[in-house]
Amino acid sequence: MVSLMKNALKPYDDLLGEAYGGDPAWQPEVREGISFGRFSTRLAEVKDSVAQVREWLEGGIDARKIAIVAPDIEEYWPALELYFRQEGIPASKPSTARLGSYLELARWMSTLRTAVSKVSSGDLEVFLFAGQAEARLSFDEFRVLFSNVYDVNDLSRARHLFEAAETTEAETAPDSARPLSVAEFLAWALKYWHSGSDTARLVSLLQVIGQEVPPALELTAAQWLGYVEGLVARRELTLRAPDETGVWCVSLSSADWLPATHAIFVNLCESALRSVENSPVSSSEGQKIFADTGYAVGTTDRQEHEFEFLWFLNREWTELRLNFAATDFQGRVLTPSRLWMWAGFTSGQLKLRPESPRFTRWDEIQKQPVDAIAGAHGFSGVRVEGLKLALARDVDASVSGWKPSREERVSASSLRKYWSCPFIFAAERRFRLSDDPVLDLDLDRRTRGNLLHAIAETLSAEPPRWDWSDGELAEIVETARARQKILLGDERLWPAVRAQHIRLARCFS
Incomplete structure (x- = not known):
């Protein structure tokens, strides 16, 4: 072991004499042709980036020489795609959608999880409301009944909702311990598929299962369900193929090979370039392991994106724009990256205040009369009237008749x-x-107060009595519960709750 350790540490022999401290005067070079942008929102950042791309294209720059780069481009792609489509700018990134994002598959998976007793509030919400022309109960009632769900027995809170549902029409779930072949599992699972749903995406999923799974493989129903859930979460469908002559839209990890000369880097915030992860090894323990063995244990402060950004920054660029947005698409406040601030400070271009984004084609379209927009997009007459009505309501509320x-x-x-x-x-x-x-394993304060008030109202009725028996008090508690229509998260808890209120009623009387 000692000899192996010596061989493992042989590359560090040159550090025995004098430790390398690095060059304290080194700093990355900020080249010419770099500009900076600071915006209040990510949407403004997207608009300005699209306007800059259009300016480059109109200046004769080949689309294959232009790139929009982000630490994770998927965060920006939904907005970028819409603006690119309005501008008529080709993009090299395909438009995809995960199978799990489609309603019929999400409903199917929710039903299967419920069938194998993996009940959750989210699955019940999808099952009861998704794709339903008429809801079986109001959402307020659903929130009260099923916000807290612990097992399949909680479905008894509204048993009438499930008597005619698919979960009872199909066969019961197979024995959880009995292994099934893929054919047996699919024969059982497909009985839960909604009869009116489109099967095109289901067929594509079944094709993948048929290619990946050996026919002789046997697993339990829960294991098969976990496998199918993984497929639905990972599998993507291509909605629009990429344009090979379009503008590059890539994440930072894929930007090193780009043949681009003009680039826009978006989302230069601290949280995107630098992340902190929890580690079971403390920093002091990590330093001790490094001193004893020479092996550096991964730090909880992840800086890979910062290194990749510095590498990206030092490439030869004709024009490079570095953008930062103060808030994300959800409105959360962001902090600018220290590298963005450093690059702006050393180049004398540090942006202290947000700027207005440049106009895009979409802005120009929205300034046109409603009839012109409707004619360009082929809107129907009903849609045009609805649009005019909505605009009038938004501008001056003249349509509202509420008094x-x-x-x-x-x-x-x-x-x-x-x-x-x-x-x-x-x-x-x-x-x-x-x-x-909402219903839970204990009565909330309002429900408990209503029950106590109803009990006290009965006990204080005229003529007053002071000789109530335990049986009579129990009947009063039951009557008060029925009158107040009080439900419990689990009926097995009611005897204890009733006994507690009988004791309170005894003290009152």
Whole structure:
């Protein structure tokens, strides 16, 4: 072992005499032709990038010499694709969609997970609402009943919803411990496929399964389901093939080989170039392992993208634009990368304030009259009228016919709610919206208070009594629960809850 260790550390022999400390004066070179952009949102960053690409194309630059690069281009591609389509700019990136993003497959997988007793609130939501012309219950009722779901027994909270559903029409799930061949599993699983759904994407999935799985292989139903879930999550369908003569749209890890001379780098924020991961090995332990063995344990501070960006920055570029957006597509605040700030500071171009993006073709289209836009896109008359109506409502609300009622009963509690939040007050009083507590393994405070109030109301009725028996108190608790229509997350907990309220009723009486 010692001899092997010596051989493993042989490349470090030259460090025994004097440790290499690096060149403290070294810094990456910022070449000419680099410009910087700072924007308030990623959408503004996309618009300016597309406008810059169009300017280069109009200047005679070949599309194959232009690239848009990001640490992860998939975050930007949905917006970029739409703007490229409006501009008529070809792109070398294909448009794809994962199988799991299609409604019929998502519904099928949700039903299968429920069938093998892997019940979750999200799967039930897809099963009950996706693709339904008429919902079987309101979403508020669903939220109350199934926000907290722990096992298949919780479906009994609304058993009538599942009596005529696909989960009971098909055969029950096979024994969880019995191995099945792929043919047996698919014969069972396909019984849960919605009869009115398109089968084209299902056929493509079955073709992959037929190519990958040996016929003799046997697994349990849960294992087969996990395999199919992985396929649905990974498998992609090509919606539009890439244009081989178009603009490059790639992630940073794929940018080293690009034959581009003009590039735009987007999403230069700290979180995109530098990530921190949790590690079971602390930094001090990692340093000790390195000192004892010479092997560097991976640090929790990941800087691979920073290294790749420095490599990218030092290429020969005719023009290079480095952009940063202060917020992402969800509105979260972002911090500029230290390398972006360093490059801007050393070149004297550091952007301190956000700038307005340049106009794109989409902006020009939106400035046109509605009839001109409708004629260019071939909108139907009904769609044009709906668009005009929506625009009028957005501009001056002249279409709205709602008027506040002059007669409104106001109590002290209503005034307190209005003072706390006028929006919630309007939602409850004017729009009749509710925020009922969800079912769980314990009664929430509001439900418990309603139950206690109903019990106390019965016990304090005239004529007063002070000789209630335990049986009578139990009947009062049951009656109060029925009158208040109180549900429990698990009915097996009701005896304990009832006994607790009987004791409280005994103290009250």
